[in-house]
Every structure is written in structure tokens, then in C-alpha cells.
Amino acid sequence: MRKRVGSHIPLSGRNPMLQEALGIRPHILVLNKMDLADPRRQPVILEHLKQQGCSHVVFTDCQRDGNVKKIVPLVAKLVGNSPRYHRAESTEYSILVIGVPNVGKSSLINALRRVHLKKGKATAVGGEPGITKAVLTRIQVCEKPLMYLVDTPGVLSPKLGDVETGMKLALCGAIRDHLVGEDIMADYLLYALNKNQQFRYVQRYGLAEACDNIEPVLRRVALAQGKTQKVKVLTGTGNVNVTMLNYPAAAYEFLRDFRAGRLGRVTLD
Numbered sequence: 001m002r003k004r005v006g007s008h009i010p011l012s013g014r015n016p017m018l019q020e021a022l023g024i025r026p027h028i029l030v031l032n033k034m035d036l037a038d039p040r041r042q043p044v045i046l047e048h049l050k051q052q053g054c055s056h057v058v059f060t061d062c063q064r065d066g067n068v069k070k071i072v073p074l075v076a077k078l079v080g081n082s083p084r085y086h087r088a089e090s091t092e093y094s095i096l097v098i099g100v101p102n103v104g105k106s107s108l109i110n111a112l113r114r115v116h117l118k119k120g121k122a123t124a125v126g127g128e129p130g131i132t133k134a135v136l137t138r139i140q141v142c143e144k145p146l147m148y149l150v151d152t153p154g155v156l157s158p159k160l161g162d163v164e165t166g167m168k169l170a171l172c173g174a175i176r177d178h179l180v181g182e183d184i185m186a187d188y189l190l191y192a193l194n195k196n197q198q199f200r201y202v203q204r205y206g207l208a209e210a211c212d213n214i215e216p217v218l219r220r221v222a223l224a225q226g227k228t229q230k231v232k233v234l235t236g237t238g239n240v241n242v243t244m245l246n247y248p249a250a251a252y253e254f255l256r257d258f259r260a261g262r263l264g265r266v267t268l269d
């Protein structure tokens with residue numbers, strides 16, 4: 001069994017209840033989107049996870065297949081080392097992929113298929129007739145050893161520890177933007193970028209210097225990206241069309257830039 005969270009949030013993305021449910025089952029932690037996270041933080045993160053009893057960790061980039069090759073041998077080794085899973089009659093592996101929404105679970109399956117089967121988009125091979133595909137569908141990802149993955153819908157811990165954890169998950173797309181509010185998320189993102197000393201936004205948006213105030217940042221984003229809207233204003237002498245900056249659209253753009261790595265590599269935890 002296996003689970004994964006994003007490299008942006010290697011700690012906040014983990015679900016304590018899953019940790020418990022996994023128990024002694026062999027599992028590895030895949031930290032995907034490593035291309036978006038700060039590589040200098042990797043050793044500290046690994047050490048922290050090790051202290052929590054999580055020592056099988058692989059950082060991956062599923063868009064460029066980075067480190068994807070490491071997964072199958074590690075899974076085979078862990079299962080091989082677990083006496084409970086030694087069943088001579090069966091040599092296939094069925095692995096569950098668990099992770100918060102948007103972390104790249106489907107992308108991992110596709111990447112594994114590209115690497116091991118030289119095939120692109122995943123096709124379901126073991127769907128039981130009559131059972132909704134979305135519920136449980138096994139997808140072959142490797143021939144030797146014969147390995148299947150079962151994709152699961154993204155799961156979130158029913159109780160998020162604190163507000164900041166929720167914000168980090170939202171920034172990574174695990175919680176729908178509108179539920180939190182793009183403006184509040186943009187504000188938190190600016191705080192997080194400054195805290196991580198990641199100042200690429202200053203140059204990208206043509207700001208004079210780093211700042212703690214979201215308003216001038218969004219103003220620059222809106223101007224740079226042409227995020228304006230015409231608003232009709234009623235005056236005593238008739239209606240006037242005024243061009244206003246569209247701050248919500250600018251906030252959305254700011255979040256998109258971050259998620260695409262255009263604001264630099266950041267590890268939020």
C-alpha cells in the first residue's frame with residue numbers, strides 16, 4: 001500500500017488517520033511535484049519524516065518522470081521484506097494510491113505506465129463489471145513484476161489541524177479556491193513567499209521591492225495581465241463607464257503563477 005502528498009507541503013499534506021490505518025502494511029510516501037518545492041529543504045524534511053517513523057520517501061516529478069523509476073523496485077523490496085505478504089501462489093502486486101486532491105495521483109499512474117510499459121494515458125484493465133469505475137479500478141503500471149495501482153479520489157483529513165494547514169492545502173489546490181476565497185489565499189501566499197525568502201514575484205510583476213501588502217502586488221498583477229473590468233457608474237449627468245482593476249482575477253492569476261512554479265520553488269511546511 002502506498003500514499004502520497006505534494007512536495008510543497010510534505011507535512012501538512014499528510015493525513016494522521018491514514019498513518020494509523022496503514023499500520024504495518026508496507027507503504028511508501030511519494031512526495032510529488034518536487035520541481036515546485038525548494039530542493040534545499042529536502043534533507044530536513046526527510047529527517048523530520050524519519051523521526052515520525054516514515055523512512056521510505058521518494059520525491060518525484062510526474063510531469064518529467066523524475067525519480068518515477070525508483071518506485072516499483074522499492075515497492076517490490078518492501079513487500080518482499082514483509083513476511084505477511086509472502087504468498088507463493090500470487091506474484092502480483094496491488095497498490096493503493098492515497099493522497100490529498102490535486103497532488104498528482106493520476107499523473108503518477110500515467111508516469112509509471114510511460115516508464116514501465118511505454119504507454120501513455122492510463123487505461124483500466126481490471127475493472128469489475130457492474131462496479132462503478134470511479135470506485136475501484138485497477139490499472140496496470142508494470143509487467144515485471146506485475147503491478148497494478150488502484151487510484152482513489154483525493155482524501156482530506158476530516159479535521160484539519162489548524163487554519164494555516166488549511167491555507168497550505170488550499171494553496172496547493174487540495175481545497176477548492178472559492179471555499180477559502182482567492183483574496184485571502186493570495187494574501188497568505190504573499191506572506192509565505194516572503195517568509196521563505198522567495199522574492200521572484202518582485203521581478204515578475206515589476207515591483208520596486210518586496211512588500212507585505214497584497215494590494216500593490218495584485219494591482220501590478222492586474223495591470224501586467226490586463227485584468228481589468230468596465231464598471232458602469234451612475235452620476236448626476238448620466239452613466240459613465242469606468243475601467244477598474246479586477247482584483248479577484250488578479251488574485252487567481254497570482255495563485256496560478258505559484259502553482260505552475262513561476263514564482264520560484266517553495267516548500268510551505
Ligand SMILES: Nc1nc2c(ncn2[C@@H]2O[C@H](COP(=O)(O)OP(=O)(O)OP(=O)(O)O)[C@@H](O)[C@H]2O)c(=O)[nH]1
Binds near residue numbers: 063102106154
Ligand atoms: N509541476 C508539476 N505538476 C504536476 C506534477 N504531477 C502532477 N502535476 C499537475 O498537478 C495537477 C493535478 O494532477 P492529477 O494527477 O490530476 O492529481 P490527482 O491527485 O489525481 O487529483 P484528484 O483526482 O483531484 O485527487 C495537474 O495539473 C497535473 O498536471 C508534478 O510532478 N509537477
